[in-house]
Structures are given as C-alpha cells and as structure tokens.
Amino acid sequence: MxxxxxxxxxxxxxxxxxxxxxxxxxxxxxxxxxxxxxxxxxxxxxxxxxxxxxxxxxxxTPEPALMGRTADEKGLVLMWNSIVEQQGGMPIAEALRNTHPAFSDRAIPGPDNYAQLPELAERGLARTQAFFTLLEERLRESPYLAGEAFTLADISAFVFVEFARVIQQRIPEENTASLAWYKAIKARPSAQL
Structure with missing residues (x-):
C-alpha cells in the first residue's frame, strides 16, 4: 500500500x-x-x-507525505506505527504462528526453528481483541491514527486488521469509528492491489 x-x-x-x-x-x-x-x-x-x-x-519520494510533515506529525506517525505493530501485529502473528500447521517448528521468523506454544496463540487472540478496542478509542478522537491525515500508521493498522482474518478475528460490529475508518481505507486504490 x-x-x-x-x-x-x-x-x-x-x-x-x-x-x-x-x-x-x-x-x-x-x-x-x-x-x-x-x-x-x-x-x-x-x-x-x-x-x-x-x-x-x-x-x-516525499509526496504524498505518509510519515508526517512537521516534527509533531512525524513523531505521532512513528509512535502510532509502533503501537499498532506491538499491540496489533505481534498478537496476530503470535496467534497464527503458534497454531497454523505451516508454522510447525517455525513459530518465530528467521532462520532458526522454534516450537509452537499454544499459550501464545491464546494470548494473541485476547490481545487482538484489545487491539480492536485500542483502535476504536483512538479513532473516536481522530479521523486517522496519527491525526488528520492518512499515514503509514493507518496502512500498518489496516494491514493488521486485514491479516486478523487468518485467525478469524474481525473488528467488532459495535466499533463504529473503526469500521468507518476501515471502510474508507478499504476504498482507497492502494487497498485494491
């Protein structure tokens, strides 16, 4: 994207x-x-x-700016990108990599083999729900994660929300701000690829 x-x-x-x-x-x-x-x-x-x-x-390629323009914006983009990677990407990956047969003995990326741990999958599923709550809280305050403009943080969060489907997790129906944000991003040409 x-x-x-x-x-x-x-x-x-x-x-x-x-x-x-x-x-x-x-x-x-x-x-x-x-x-x-x-x-x-x-x-x-x-x-x-x-x-x-x-x-x-x-x-x-500085335009369009996807990582902020001002010092504050740049800091917010990187902050929110880090939050969504840690609070969204990590738990979703833990749930997938610790349950899916394709990742048997490959539960951690990289060249070394690591066994799957079912407890990490359970924790990952619970943390994914917490991630959806975090998104909803933020998106009730702001149209995009890092403020008024679409940025890398939104791309990362959108990709993780999409990826959550592989662990059968979706944005809850009551999370109306998140669903509106998701629908708007899903309509972007970059999300159609």
Missing part, C-alpha cells in the same frame, strides 16, 4: 513463507536473516524492516 500511495512500482518477487522460500539459499543470499519484506535500493543497499523501507521510500 505504501508503494501504491507513492505511485511506485519497483520490480518485485513473491516469497512464500508458508512454503519456506525465505529459507532457500537464493533468498538468504539477499537477506541472511531469512525475513521479509526486503527492499534492495538502486545503490544495492539491502533494507529488511518495514519501518526502514518506509523511511527510505519517504525520503526517495
């Missing part, structure tokens, strides 16, 4: 985590840590984390 919002369409390659393609030697030659996403810049710099990739793209 970030790329689409910026109007960028770099060469891309699909890497299936479920098939373990991130563990193949060809991919590990690019990223030895065996995680995705990865962006290789025009100068050959390898960036492997969402935030690093987003910061690079924001500097490379």
């Amino acid at each position: 970030f790329l689409a919002e910026k109007g960028l369409a770099p060469e891309s390659h699909d890497i299936s985590i479920a098939k373990g393609e991130q563990l193949k030697p060809e991919f590990r030659a690019v990223n030895p840590r065996a995680t995705i996403p990865v962006l290789v810049t025009d100068t050959g710099c390898v960036l492997t984390e969402n935030l690093g990739i987003a910061a690079y793209l924001e500097a490379h």
